Amino acid sequence: MNAMKKLVYALTLLLIPVLLAGCESKLLVFDPKGPVARSLTDLIVYSIIFMLVIVVVIFVLFGYIVWKYRARKDDSDFEPEEEKGNHLLEITWFTIPVIIVIALMIPTMKTIYEVEDIPQGYEEEEPLVIHVTSADWKWIFSYPEQDIETVNYINIPADHPVQFKMTSAGTMQSFWVPELGGQKYTMANMQTNLYLVADKPGSFYGRNTSFNGQGYAHMEFEVQAQTEEDFNEWVHEVHNTAMDLSEEKYSEILEPGVLGRMTFNGTHLEWIDHAHGGSEKYIDSELYRIDHGDDEEEQEEGREDDQEEENENQDTEDTSESANTDHSHH
Amino acid sequence: MSLDEFFVTGDPLILASQIAIGLTMVGLIALITYLKRWKWLWNEWFTTVDHKKIGIMYILAGVLMFFRGGVDGLLMKAQTSRPGLDLLDAQHYDEIFTTHGVIMILFMAMPLLIGIMNVVIPLQIGARDVAFPKLNAFSFWIFFAGAMLFNLSFVIGGSPDAGWTSYFPLAGKEFTPGVGNNYYAISLQIAGIGTLATGINFVVTIIKMRAPGMSWMKLPIFVWTTFITSIIIVAAFPILTIALLYMTLDRLFGTHFFTVAAGGDPMLWLNLFWLWGHPEVYIVVLPAFGMFSEVIATFARKNLYGYKSMVYAVAGIAFLSMLVWVHHFYTMGNSAAVNSIFSLTTMMIAIPTGVKIFNWLFTLRKGRIEFSTSMLWALAFIPCFTIGGVTGVMLAMAAADYQYHNTMFLVAHFHYVLIPGVVFAVFAGLYYWWPKMFGFKLNEKIGKWHFWLFVIGFNMTFMPMFFVGLDGMSRRMYTYAESTGWGAWLGFSAVGSLVMAAGFAALCYNIYWSFRYASRNVGNDPWNARSLEWATASPAPHYNFAVVPEVENLDDFWYKKKKGTLGLKKSDLKPVHMPSNSWTPIVLAGAFGLVGFFLVFEWIPLAIIAAVGIVVGLVANTFDYDDGYHIPVDELEEEEREWRGDLQ
Numbered sequence: 001m002n003a004m005k006k007l008v009y010a011l012t013l014l015l016i017p018v019l020l021a022g023c024e025s026k027l028l029v030f031d032p033k034g035p036v037a038r039s040l041t042d043l044i045v046y047s048i049i050f051m052l053v054i055v056v057v058i059f060v061l062f063g064y065i066v067w068k069y070r071a072r073k074d075d076s077d078f079e080p081e082e083e084k085g086n087h088l089l090e091i092t093w094f095t096i097p098v099i100i101v102i103a104l105m106i107p108t109m110k111t112i113y114e115v116e117d118i119p120q121g122y123e124e125e126e127p128l129v130i131h132v133t134s135a136d137w138k139w140i141f142s143y144p145e146q147d148i149e150t151v152n153y154i155n156i157p158a159d160h161p162v163q164f165k166m167t168s169a170g171t172m173q174s175f176w177v178p179e180l181g182g183q184k185y186t187m188a189n190m191q192t193n194l195y196l197v198a199d200k201p202g203s204f205y206g207r208n209t210s211f212n213g214q215g216y217a218h219m220e221f222e223v224q225a226q227t228e229e230d231f232n233e234w235v236h237e238v239h240n241t242a243m244d245l246s247e248e249k250y251s252e253i254l255e256p257g258v259l260g261r262m263t264f265n266g267t268h269l270e271w272i273d274h275a276h277g278g279s280e281k282y283i284d285s286e287l288y289r290i291d292h293g294d295d296e297e298e299q300e301e302g303r304e305d306d307q308e309e310e311n312e313n314q315d316t317e318d319t320s321e322s323a324n325t326d327h328s329h330h
Numbered sequence: 331m332s333l334d335e336f337f338v339t340g341d342p343l344i345l346a347s348q349i350a351i352g353l354t355m356v357g358l359i360a361l362i363t364y365l366k367r368w369k370w371l372w373n374e375w376f377t378t379v380d381h382k383k384i385g386i387m388y389i390l391a392g393v394l395m396f397f398r399g400g401v402d403g404l405l406m407k408a409q410t411s412r413p414g415l416d417l418l419d420a421q422h423y424d425e426i427f428t429t430h431g432v433i434m435i436l437f438m439a440m441p442l443l444i445g446i447m448n449v450v451i452p453l454q455i456g457a458r459d460v461a462f463p464k465l466n467a468f469s470f471w472i473f474f475a476g477a478m479l480f481n482l483s484f485v486i487g488g489s490p491d492a493g494w495t496s497y498f499p500l501a502g503k504e505f506t507p508g509v510g511n512n513y514y515a516i517s518l519q520i521a522g523i524g525t526l527a528t529g530i531n532f533v534v535t536i537i538k539m540r541a542p543g544m545s546w547m548k549l550p551i552f553v554w555t556t557f558i559t560s561i562i563i564v565a566a567f568p569i570l571t572i573a574l575l576y577m578t579l580d581r582l583f584g585t586h587f588f589t590v591a592a593g594g595d596p597m598l599w600l601n602l603f604w605l606w607g608h609p610e611v612y613i614v615v616l617p618a619f620g621m622f623s624e625v626i627a628t629f630a631r632k633n634l635y636g637y638k639s640m641v642y643a644v645a646g647i648a649f650l651s652m653l654v655w656v657h658h659f660y661t662m663g664n665s666a667a668v669n670s671i672f673s674l675t676t677m678m679i680a681i682p683t684g685v686k687i688f689n690w691l692f693t694l695r696k697g698r699i700e701f702s703t704s705m706l707w708a709l710a711f712i713p714c715f716t717i718g719g720v721t722g723v724m725l726a727m728a729a730a731d732y733q734y735h736n737t738m739f740l741v742a743h744f745h746y747v748l749i750p751g752v753v754f755a756v757f758a759g760l761y762y763w764w765p766k767m768f769g770f771k772l773n774e775k776i777g778k779w780h781f782w783l784f785v786i787g788f789n790m791t792f793m794p795m796f797f798v799g800l801d802g803m804s805r806r807m808y809t810y811a812e813s814t815g816w817g818a819w820l821g822f823s824a825v826g827s828l829v830m831a832a833g834f835a836a837l838c839y840n841i842y843w844s845f846r847y848a849s850r851n852v853g854n855d856p857w858n859a860r861s862l863e864w865a866t867a868s869p870a871p872h873y874n875f876a877v878v879p880e881v882e883n884l885d886d887f888w889y890k891k892k893k894g895t896l897g898l899k900k901s902d903l904k905p906v907h908m909p910s911n912s913w914t915p916i917v918l919a920g921a922f923g924l925v926g927f928f929l930v931f932e933w934i935p936l937a938i939i940a941a942v943g944i945v946v947g948l949v950a951n952t953f954d955y956d957d958g959y960h961i962p963v964d965e966l967e968e969e970e971r972e973w974r975g976d977l978q
Contacts, residue, residue, distance in 0.1 A: 028801050029801070039729075042734060044724070047724050047727060047730060054716070054720055055720055062518050069630070069694060069695060071698045078697055080630065083692070084633075092691075094681065094684075096684075097684040101680065104723065105673065108728060109668070112673070114729075116730060136505075139761050143712075171499050174736055181619060184660050184662075185662050190663070193663070208804070209737060210495075210497075210502070211736075211806040213492075214420040216420070216807070217807040256758070279590065285505070285507050286507075290488065290506050290508055
């Protein structure tokens with residue numbers, strides 16, 4: 001029947017983008033800019049090849065069978081034979097997936113262990129340590145050795161290992177820079193570790209992928225990989241020009257809201273490391289309350305809020321624009 | 331609390347819906363009163379213990395919730411169709427994806443599947459009802475109370491907004507102070523009691539009430555998948571009960587099970603949630619596998635290929651489903667060893683699933699494939715689900731998952747599993763068993779419109795999500811910048827969702843059209859099928875079988891049909907014992923709903939008073955000595971003659 005022909009045709013069409021995905025190099029995950037992301041991408045491409053083979057085999061078999069054994073007007077007397085099954089065949093299609101699983105499992109395990117450590121070839125170098133503190137809805141980065149703190153952007157030296165020590169001031173977030181490596185969660189009272197390296201100078205898009213309330217969509221940051229000299233110069237410049245971070249200012253930053261970029265001398269680690277508790281004193285649930293009311297007074301207030309938000313959004317837009325610089329290659 | 335805090339009033343969209351809901355309610359009440367149907371509704375439906383009617387009510391509720399969840403989905407697609415749109419604000423979007431997830435899994439997929447099980451399972455095993463008919467009615471009404479309570483949040487107090495997974499600390503009172511998440515905790519708890527009771531009911535029904543001669547390896551495959559699903563329900567739902575109880579205590583009574591303060595552990599919620607949540611995925615997918623198997627065997631006109639290995643495969647999947655929950659948080663900083671182990675257990679699920687796919691293909695092979703609407707759904711399932719399956723294996727590889735986790739790639743994957751796996755199955759099942767429920771077929775021509783629109787729309791909607799996911803788009807983002815370049819993908823996806831919605835509209839039209847115009851003359855076995863439910867009249871009489879059939883083979887009905895030994899002897903008729911209707915299930919469920927509502931708003935004294943109502947109801951129920959009634963032989967004879975023509 002022609003309905004089935006249409007189906008097979010439609011599915012073949014739908015398969016084309018899947019086939020193309022393998023060689024589509026523009027998607028961020030297929031465009032690694034560092035050794036960690038590269039080993040993940042290699043694994044992904046390897047798995048896609050297996051998956052495509054499986055999909056093609058099943059689709060072809062399906063199309064062939066459905067076409068060949070379709071009911072025809074002239075065979076209405078035809079009574080198919082009963083078939084109990086065939087042990088040999090059933091063992092075959094049990095064994096093949098077992099082999100595929102083994103073939104996928106070995107490189108997966110290798111990669112899991114590999115990305116937990118300093119990337120290969122960089123073991124000798126002392127990693128740059130950056131503390132990541134996620135809060136609603138911004139990223140705070142502390143450089144304890146450089147005694148610098150930034151909000152919503154990170155500068156790192158290229159071709160040099162970076163160790164991120166990650167935690168959260170409240171809700172759970174996930175730190176992800178797809179071009180440099182896989183993501184990991186940030187949790188209050190916990191520290192997670194992530195090693196990343198950028199091969200060359202460049203700007204990379206990073207964001208939170210774990211939903212955490214209203215400002216979630218705007219919770220992005222830029223990773224700027226610089227040459228060693230540029231990085232040192234930047235550190236030097238921050239020391240000369242940036243404001244000192246006070247605890248008061250830090251509490252203000254932690255209040256729920258979307259912010260633009262900021263740079264400070266000094267780090268908040270001097271008075272609190274959220275990986276070891278004590279975040280309660282910065283959390284005020286009143287600030288998370290949502291109003292559904294709409295009497296006039298509140299509407300007025302709402303308008304003011306909107307205005308404020310707009311101002312803030314302007315800041316964020318700046319950030320996201322620049323955060324997306326490398327992302328605008330589409 | 332002032333009135334405008336109580337009713338959600340800020341949003342024109344919600345206001346419009348409130349008015350629409352109000353008018354619909356008034357209209358319905360007026361219509362029923364005008365038609366003088368209240369007594370009929372109460373006697374025939376609200377107090378019924380007939381598994382078929384309960385099944386139909388489940389299906390009706392499921393379709394309604396499908397509509398609600400679908401509109402949520404369309405709104406999300408509209409909001410993300412272009413970069414920087416502000417059709418919905420962040421808060422509204424957060425509420426909508428939360429309710430979309432909860433409704434689609436718990437209040438759409440579950441009732442539709444349980445509804446079909448309710449209608450079909452007792453008929454397939456040659457029983458007159460489930461093991462506990464009154465408990466079955468209670469299961470439905472308490473599920474319904476939970477579902478209604480959850481939907482109430484939309485207009486009263488505010489919807490939950492922490493995602494369907496409601497991860498702590500976000501879902502705790504510190505970060506989500508409103509009543510929305512109270513609704514989540516309490517309405518899921520109430521509906522969950524119903525599901526657990528259903529699980530127990532079906533385990534007992536299938537163990538104890540099979541027709542004489544129906545040994546385990548002669549069970550229709552849908553009965554097998556229902557049985558195994560029911561066992562997973564019994565194993566997994568108590569975990570949800572405990573998790574939600576802790577959540578309720580945390581939110582309402584200031585305990586610290588999951589909060590960061592005072593030694594609470596948010597990870598405990600994640601573990602409990604997914605210890606239930608992952609098996610839940612298989613709770614909705616396994617019965618669907620059973621339905622596809624029935625439909626494929628019937629319309630290929632062959633017995634199911636490799637029946638035994640199909641049974642073992644389902645059991646294997648069920649067992650593995652309990653061992654993989656950690657794959658939902660590979661990125662939580664587990665040790666490499668833990669991630670490796672859960673990668674392996676997760677990938678192993680692909681093995682029995684692959685076995686099933688090949689068994690279906692070989693059932694089709696050398697058959698005579700008829701493209702009925704029901705069969706089209708089953709056929710489309712195979713390629714679509716394969717895409718969902720292989721992307722599932724990709725996600726299972728923990729290291730690769732570090733790049734897919736929480737992205738649109740994941741969203742695309744689970745829609746490619748759940749929509750072909752559950753929604754296509756429900757559609758296949760509805761077209762297939764409709765005559766058994768109502769005595770007529772759904773229109774095949776409109777059915778094909780429904781099929782093509784929905785399947786094409788489905789692929790258009792979800793295929794682009796794989797690509798934006800690989801391009802760095804995380805899930806649950808209500809907006810994005812133009813420079814990301816996602817606009818084209820998501821715009822296409824939004825168009826697809828409209829095509830899919832048109833498919834759903836075609837289904838609704840089909841139901842309407844068929845109710846009015848379809849031929850009532852379909853006989854008891856309109857598809858030339860293989861299993862016992864087709865051995866009795868369509869629609870099935872309330873006593874199911876005048877004489878309980880005796881079974882000798884797998885697909886016994888098929889062989890007896892070929893031999894022509896299906897006739898009924900008048901001398902075999904004996905009075906049939908049936909359970910009486912009962913008002914307790916609906917009233918008790920109402921009391922549960924009331925307690926839930928008061929708890930949501932933390933009106934504890936009122937909740938206690940309503941809870942006394944529950945206790946009184948339960949006690950009153952223990953004094954119910956009604957043993958049911960008997961249908962006399964001449965009544966049976968008359969009803970059987972009506973569709974058989976004559977008795978032997």
